[in-house]
Amino acid sequence: MNGGGYAVDAPVGRSLAQVLREDIGLTGTKLACGEGHCGACTVLVDGVPTLSCITLVHTVGEREVTTIEGLRDHPLVAAFVRADAVQCGFCTPGQIVSASALVEANPEPSKDEIRHAMAGNLCRCGTYPKIEEAISMVTETRSSSSRGALASKADVQPRPSQDA
């Protein structure tokens, strides 16, 4: 995990989030709903955003886990602060973990691709516009000319607001 290794003695049924927070003491991963609905507990497992609150630790095996603690010097962290994409901050680590997977997979996401990738991370304070801005700061957001390519993606439905 985060480039190192931990040996943890965990009973069957223990979640990855519990092990991270309670056994190892890495509390940057937050628990806000505990049932996989809000995204606050997002970590990367082999680079894929994963809800650690509903991931049993025994299913992780030898795969590489990256938490916010492993991303402390990621350019997104500074960008989130500069854009003010942090209010109460409770969802922010999960947002940054999700965003890091997005920019890794897609170095030039469009606005709609950002929204699609980040829609699973809830923020009650409403930092969403600033999150878009922060992600755009570390990527080169595609211009509106890329819309044609986007529309061909079946899983992103452009809304009428984007046609304006």
Next chain:
Amino acid sequence: MARLIKTEKEVEGRYTEQWIVIEEDALDQWPEGPLNVVGQSVPRIDGLQRARGQAPYTADIQLPGMLHAAVLRSPHARARVEKLDLRTALAAPGVRAAIGPDDLEQLTDEPSYPGHPVAAVAADTFAQAQAALTQIELEWEVLEPLLDPDEAVRRGSTVSETDTYERGDYERGLAAADVVVEAEYRTQVVLHNSLETHQSICHWENDGLTVYISTQYIWGVRDAIAEKLELPPDKVRVVCEAMGGGFGSKNGPGDYTFIGAELARRTGRPVKCALTRREENQATGNRNATIQRLTAGARSDGTLTALGGDFVNAVGWTGWSPSTEGPMQLLYACENMRTVNHGAKLNSPPNAAFRAPGFVEGTFGLECLLDELAAKLDIDPLELRRRNYADSDRMDDRPFSSKNLAECYRRAEPHWERRDEVRARSEGPWKRGVGLASQVWYGGGGPPSYAWLRVGADGRAQVVTAMQDIGTGSRTAMAQIAAEELGLPVDRIEVSLGDSSRGPFASISAGSSTIPSMGPAVRAAAADAKRQILEIAAQRFHLEERVLDLKNGDIVSSDGGSWPLEEITGLLEDAQILGKGARGPNPTGMRVLTFGVQVAEVAVDTETGEVVVDKIVAIHDVGRVINSLGASSQVEGGIIQGIGHTLSENRILDPETGAVLTQTLDAYKLPTIADVPEIVTDLVDVPDPHLTNLGSKGLGEPPIIPTAAAIANAIRDATGADVRSLPITREEMLRALREAAERERHGAPAAV
């Protein structure tokens, strides 16, 4: 000199009279407009800590030997506990204590809402505590709940006396009207859903109780616990270094803290009582539902002759009846008025303050009614609002300390004038339109509030005050204010907050009051320290104090001399310069309010009822802006919560049993990043000349207030349909469209 006065104190629109010791505010306001640090865009000084997951939330604190509590809550809206046996739970693995209704006032054997606490256990792990709850032997007698607010008012089941307000002659005003509109508006129950659930850790130590808690009011929690547990207040230490959102729901200690304190007392160990999301959405408060039966009368020129409203707040089992009628009383210059406020007591979870309680709901009703009136009068809605502009508070003829709503309207014009262009972009079933709504709210803060400031030999300053930053960026705002006064860059300021034993009394962070209450105290403390620095510098450099000032980290003299601040503070060694500041009084005989207007652009699919908000322009007058970046975040956050309130959020009860059906975040629909429109923030940024040494008011609440009405009015502009019930689901949208089509067929007038 300190002065003892009796004064009116306002929080969230609730006024109380109390004695208060105040210190005069001796500082002149800074000149208008952005300064060196204040008014600039400053990233949060604790942003990196929060973004990296290093901020210590209550949820992250683990004390040695700490136990975890779980609470058995009533699944029934109304029931009686026939039998309760804790013995098997006590014998369950890991359990250290179990308590029931006989042990603690906060536990009940006659639960009166779903989620009412009945029993609790403390165990080594939370999983063990939860497992033990299932071992409690329990038999219920389930009783029929009272759930209908109108029925409750009819039966006299209310949380307070019916509150009637009248001015002028309402009946005569109605008789004088050329046009009268009547409409019934309904708003739903909305849940706060702060991402950090309500929780605290209680630890009996040092002959007293230490409470780590996610709270908006460290001092309120301290005093409430001290009173209930009969402890001297200084024996209760309350700590909240970082907290994950409150929105009004975390102003007090809550049942869970008393449960934790009792379990900690019995076990001699620290006890964490943290609510699950499902408990959170039953038992930590909500924005209550409302029914608003409204009437407006106007002459043909648009002058309002009468406004009336019968407001039913569906409060819940306990709580208070918010002033849903407040916007009607304050927003327009209508001479004749009658409002009636009923607070229905129901077998549903108690309400709690939620970002401008009452005013969000009341503004939806009032500002939709105004647009229905404008349609009937065939007057431009913005013009109708200008014709009824209030120049003073019509409730008691007090002048406003400042009001720049006319300037907000002026700035709204270019956005409002886009209506024809926006409507012309309607295509097929998608109809487009523009709507606006005004806003009035409190947000002036008040005394008492205190801050200390210390400067050490290294020329860095630390603000010390036991306030809390609930995520709004108030820590950064205080650093900016101190930096501005001391002529220091903001990175030379630390702000120590979040601990009642490490700093003086500080304001509640609710009612948009943190900056207007705390900011002036911080500036006064910095000014006190600055005065002392200049006294010492004058002696060291053999100059008169009046020729010296602090600028950009230097001591400067009027004849061009300049010395780094450290040259003076460096003489201090272990000595420190200690400044002390207090919040001065509010202006006497004046009403301090915030104002604004928002313009919404929407698209409605008239075939499916889908509503998409394309853009919201928010123009607000909240006095001087301290941090333009943080201010835009507050506006965006308020609007996004407003969009949830308008379109998707709804706590649903089982109509038969009263059970909360929307306990999880897949059932309760919060806005996501994909639901956010373009948001334009435009703040008037003119200091209130009568309010404190800053002239700043609060901004946390104003942006949510007019959002629902602006969207609903834009929907009317797009489709001609009157939506009158929140949330505007597809069913409600299609109902309103059908009603409008029906009306058109029968040639009925635009409003009743």
